[in-house]
Amino acid sequence: MKKTLSFLFFVALAFGCAAPEEVQIDYTAMSDAERLEAATEMARSTIMVDGHVDLPYRMKVGGFTLQREILDVSVRTDGGNFDYPRTKEGGLDAPFMSIYIPAGNQAIPGASKALADSLILMTERLTETFPDKFAMAYSPADIEANFAKGIISLPMGMENGAGLEDDLANVEYFHSRGIRYITLTHGKDNLIGDASYDTTGTHGGLSEYGKQVVEEMNRVGIMVDLSHVSDNTFRDALAITKVPTMASHSSVRKFTPGFERNMSDELIQAMAKNGGVMMINFGGTFIDSAYAAGAGMVREHLVNYMVDNGLSRSDSAFVAYAAEYTAANNPFPTVERVADHIDHVVNLVGVDYVGLGSDFDGVGDSLPTGLKDVSMYPNLIAELLKRGYSKEDIEKICYKNIFRVWKAVEDYAAQN
Known part of the structure; x- marks a missing residue:
């Protein structure tokens, strides 16, 4: 980490001036109020990607329609953690919409895929209804283009590979529907592999079908998401994948001993060696035992x-x-504890392997003080600046790390 934040002030070369000098601004020396103001400006001027926001399922439960009396996230809402006004306030530009498949759907043939399709349609409907506020995004380039227009991007990830049912062809199908990562499991073991919340150990890691799924995700260009999987499934996936992986919403197990849903130091190091990115979950049970x-x-x-x-x-x-x-x-817990998790990853493997994966709208009222909704990201950035993170560090955490992984997956798929 760098202890200062650098800005370049350019002087017109027409006047024959010397090369621009680098002006060092020490954010650690600022008052808390000054630092928060700087962090807010930084959040709003930098692309920010969040690896996991559960808005689609919240809309399903809330009965999404075009009538505002039910649920309209284009305006400020009374409940939940996400809506358009608060998103703009916090500087969030690309929340991955979680296409969440509850484990209970796995027992009903066809139910998981049908639910995934309905949540994708719901997300698309949101962008069609409010095109001045939201737009679909299927690549980092889409996010950059939407950011330039001031529009919130809605990339999508499927939470629970059960949506694939038992048909490998559905990997390519869901890529065509806009899914750009798949969380291999959720609360229970599924056809793909074993889940961290389950103690059954059905496959001892990835199943044979699960190994084919990972290979097919590589081939078509879907990121492999290792949140929610058991440690054995995690290791198996890393042994098979030809491209970097990601964890869309996981935190550090050091702060939650015995909680397999979080990542151990061994797994963090293995993901970094793979070139992947770990996106930190904000939920109370994830960040503080x-x-x-x-x-x-x-x-x-x-x-x-x-x-x-x-x-x-x-x-x-x-x-x-x-x-x-x-x-x-x-x-x-407080926003400082979330920063502790980021610190731990950075100190263990470096700043190139960590991002943000809040789990907003998915962890109920457990969120930490200072990070209760999407308007509050500047509080976390301010805390990181206070600890000596540089502007370059913040950019990596906010989007450059996940973009690097995503582009590597795109490039591999384009060549295969």
Whole structure:
């Protein structure tokens, strides 16, 4: 990491001036307010990609239509973590829309693929309805073009390879539908391989079919996403892939011992050796093992208070008390803890292998103080600047690292 942020001020060569001098600005010496202002400008002027936002499934649950009284994310919404105004405030330019397939769909033939198709259509409908605000994106070049127009890009990744069903041809089909990464598993083992949340170990890693899936994803140009997979599946995928991989929304296991859903130092190093990128999840349970215990104690107290006082969750008296009590007994980690995860990856393998994968709209109310929604990315950038990250570092974390992986996958597919 560099300890200063550099800007080049160019002098017109017509006047015969010397080569431009590099002016060093030390953001570590700024006040918090000054640094946040600089971080906000940086967030809004730099392309920012988030590896995982669960908006499509939120729209499905919320009953997406064109009527604003149901759910219209083109305007500020009361709930959720994502909408257009807040996205612009936070400087987010390309949230990967999660085409999420719940593990329960795996038991019903055809249900996973049908749901994936419906969520893709829903995402496309969003861009068709509000073309001045959102646009589809199928490549880094698309994101750059949309960024130049001030439009939010909506690239897509499928969360859970169960959407492929048992048909290898569906890899190419979903590429044609715009899917640019596939998370191989989700909450349960599937036909592709074993999942981190499952203890069954159905295949001992990737299945034979799963190995074919990884090879086919390489061939057609879909990034292999290793979030949610078991350690054995992770290792198997790295042994087979011919291109860099990614983890769209995972954090560091060091801070959550025993939580296999996060990545161990061994896996972080292996992904870096592969040339991949790890995109940090913001969810409380992902970034701090103390969160679950603290949140559980708060929930237990509030349930007891509600029962003892004959209240319901919707009663104004309970809502007010719950807000006050939670604030006074805040169980949430802070934005600093997310920066700790980034620091750990950078110190372990370097700044070229880390990105942002918030899991907004997918982790409920567990998000840390200072990163509650998409408007708050500048808080994280400010914290990184405070720790000595340079403008070049921030650009790598925000988009250059994932672009590098994505372009490598595109290039390999173009040659095969």
